[in-house]
Amino acid sequence: MASPATATAAANSKSKQSPISPSEIQSEFSHHDPTIARVNNGSFGCCPASIIAAQHRHQLLFLRQPDHFYYNTLKPSILQTRLLIQSLINADHVDEVSIVDNATTAAAIVLQHTARAFFSSAFQPGDAVILLHYAYGAVKKSVHAYISRTGGHVIEVHLPFPIKSSSEIVSEFEKALQLGKANGRKIRLAIIDHITSMPCVIIPITELVRMCRDEGVDRIFVDGAHAIGNVEIDVKGIGADFYTSNMHKWLFCPPSAAFLYCKMSDELSDLHHPVVSHEYGNGLAMESSWTGTRDNSAQLVLPEVMEFLTRFEGGLQGIMTRNHENVVEMAQMLVKAWGTELGAPPELCSSMAMVGMPACLGIKSSSDALRLRKHLRECFKVEVPIYYRAPLEGEVDPVTGYARISHQVYNVAEDYHRLRDAVNKLVTEGLTCALLLK
Known part of the structure; x- marks a missing residue:
């Protein structure tokens, strides 16, 4: 066993190690298809090789002795x-945090309640119930599945796009809040995205939450599916009743991993996981930790x-800062090359x-956008969503x-140059979405 002095020296040495090098980053993501310029981290995220290896170790611990894992390892690990x-989201108490599969599951918990x-x-x-028109499709469908069938009225906030400033939001x-309160109606739940998915825009959630409080909205749920690892989260500063985010999009976890924050309140104590299992009645965090045999790794x-x-360098904050700066730089490069505009200011x-x-x-329809995306993938090896x-x-x-376009630590400028050149080639050749049908 190492002496305390040896252990301290090792820890100090580790803390002073050089920042990860470009070749080490490339090695961590060498399982990515090397032929694809992947500028779409936003859809499925990414997971480094060292984390995949850690996940495999957790999987083997379960498979080696499932009973021991369930009774002695799973709950302490969760x-x-x-x-x-x-700690990452500045919650007051660990009992406010439950681990779930994804943000869609978190939405189901809130909407079921x-x-x-x-x-x-x-x-x-x-x-x-009020939500943004640009809310994630699965969440919008969940709202209608849970709320419309109960007699609740669903109001969508239509936001402009392209957008010039947060004041437009x-x-x-x-306006939507006033519409929701018309004829003496009450707004029972507001669902607000922290970062909308398509089109992607950072929403001024703190201001919107404050507006909801001022207008007497009962409960506020922030869907931050893209947020953790992408922007700072301070749930106390935001002030919502519920907040969820996926850890597999921008925080390097494998899919599927997410959390649901529920502000402590007697009113909100009766929350349950949609899948009822043996932990039912022991609190949402416990119910979410075991919904039957599954891979928790x-x-x-x-x-x-x-x-x-x-x-x-700079840890998570450094990553977020550099990703933002790099994606803005690459976006401005593409705008200049194509003679177009950004959908939102930096x-x-x-x-x-x-x-x-x-x-x-x-591009005259969502179907055209999908066909063009497929063409870029298959003919130019570029993966990018199109709105x-x-x-x-x-x-x-x-x-x-x-x-x-997305930027994560594995991306390089060449990824965006390939997208630029592919689109320029289509323009030069006079190819349109209508011709992709032929």
């Missing part, structure tokens, strides 16, 4: 993950992820940015297609 999340209030007559038919949200590697982050971009594509590509924006009345040669 607790360790919850404690780390508590809201639906029960309608069924019990605590909420009245016609009372409203605030203004439209305020993705949720247990956060300690190893935190160690991985220390290899980068301060409303996170590690993702919306870049207008040349109007001559003829279709319907033109406004009177617009001449409008930009209707926007590429959502």
Whole structure:
């Protein structure tokens, strides 16, 4: 066994190690398809090789002796993950943090709780739930599945895009709140994205939460699916009742791993996981830790992820800062090359940015956007989501297609140059989305 002096020396040596090198980063992500310029971290995230190895060790611990793992390892390991999340998001207490599979599961927990209030007559038919028009598709469907069937009224906040400033978001949200309160109706739940998915924009959530409080909204749920590892999160400063984020998108965990923060309150104590299992009634955190036999390993590697982050200059904050700066730089390069515009100003971009594509590509529908995305993938080995924006009345040669580019530590400038050159080639050759049908 090493002496205390030896252990201290080793720790000091480790803390002084050089920042991770480009070749080491390349090695950590060598399992990525090397032929693909992947500028779409936003969809599925990424997981370093060292974290995949850690996940495999957790999997083998379970498979080696499942009973021992369940009775002696799983709960303490989940607790360790919850404690780390508590620190990362500035929650008051670890009991406010539950580990779930993904943000969609977290939304189901909140919406199921809201639906029960309608069924019990605590909420009245016609009372409203408000959410952004750009809310994630699965969450929007969940709202209608849980709320519309109970007699609740769903109001969508239509936000402008492209967007020039956060004040436009605030203004439209305020209008929707007033609409929701019309005719004596009550707004029972507001669902606010921290970063919208498509199109991607940072939402001024602290201001919108404060507006909701001022207008008497009962409960506020922030969907921060893209947030942790991408922007700073301070749940106390935000002030919402619920906050969720995926750890597998920007925090280097394998899929699927997420957390749900629930602010401590007697009113909100009756929260349950949608899957009822043996831990039912022992609190949401316990219910979420065991929903039947499944692979929990993705949720247990956060300690190893935190160690991985220390290899980068500035740790997580340094990564977030550089990702933002790099994606803005690459977005501006593409805008200049294509003669278009950004979908949002740099301060409303996170590690993702919306870049207008040349109007001559003829993107006239979401189907066109999907076909163009497929063409870029199959013919140019570039992976990037494309968003279709319907033109406004009177617009001449409008930009209707926007590429959502991401930047994560594994990306290099060449990835974005390949996207630039691929689109320029399509423009030069006169290829349009209509021709992709032939």
